[in-house]
């Protein structure tokens with residue numbers, strides 16, 4: 484009952500793409516989906532925007548997924564739309580999933596942050612640090628949804644920055660996972676084991692597509708994070724972080740990878756074969772490291788004598804919303820001799836060809852100072 488990778492194009496929601504994804508962008512899709520699934524408003528944001536969820540399936544196993552809790556983290560939202568298209572497709576696999584489970588999906592939990600392209604909500608609060616205090620309407624909406632729905636599993640969907648590599652390698656962490664802890668000792672309970680096994684299943688699917696490009700997030704406990712809170716009350720939760728794929732700043736490749744990971748997750752849960760995935764394989768996933776720059780410029784002293792031999796320049800793009808589009812604005816960090824970073828792109832000022840290419844970069848004059 485498997486579907487092949489090439490079939491993804493049938494499910495990809497073409498009306499929504501790129502990094503800037505707001506309620507307005509997904510509204511036509513949500514309206515179209517209301518033919519297949521129950522679409523309801525579950526609450527409103529600080530600025531009065533609707534927070535909507537879609538519910539589907541008739542099975543006993545209840546699964547809750549939400550995305551864009553951080554407003555500028557839209558890749559998993561795009562993947563959710565693709566997944567919803569798949570679930571509405573009436574293929575044998577889609578039907579079997581919907582027969583076995585009941586799924587509730589909130590594509591954009593923080594619509595104000597999505598509109599302003601910010602991590603935070605309109606009161607400048609990080610909703611993923613508000614799971615205990617529930618000071619924000621969006622946090623209370625999610626709290627009410629999980630209290631009413633009583634999910635057996637939760638998927639907490641995010642984006643991560645381009646700085647992450649897979650520990651010990653120069654591969655980007657294109658996708659990262661975490662089975663959140665529920666106490667300071669990072670103990671392992673039955674629920675946490677379920678999260679770990681589910682991650683192992685999703686990782687297995689991803690390794691076939693992006694070998695070596697999956698990382699594991701640090702499991703320090705913080706009760707204010709939603710995943711940790713859900714684990715504390717006994718609901719297995721997985722954190723999924725969509726990251727950088729080479730050259731893919733619009734995150735359209737990563738979007739597809741998240742689609743496959745989520746589908747594998749659903750398949751594993753509904754076919755009840757979680758136990759075949761070993762907990763030790765969760766710990767075998769290397770941790771995330773922060774060694775990447777968007778651009779790395781080696782031998783800086785060649786173009787700017789104030790720097791010592793061996794100094795490099797790391798460039799990180801800040802994502803800024805300008806005229807309804809995300810612009811990538813370079814910021815700079817000088818790396819002293821002994822640096823051991825990687826660049827998604829690299830220039831070497833000691834190589835004439837590389838140097839002349841560097842001179843074509845828009846920020847060339849800035850780095851000469």
Ligand SMILES: [Zn+2]
Nearest residue numbers: 553556641642
């Ligand atoms: Zn996030």
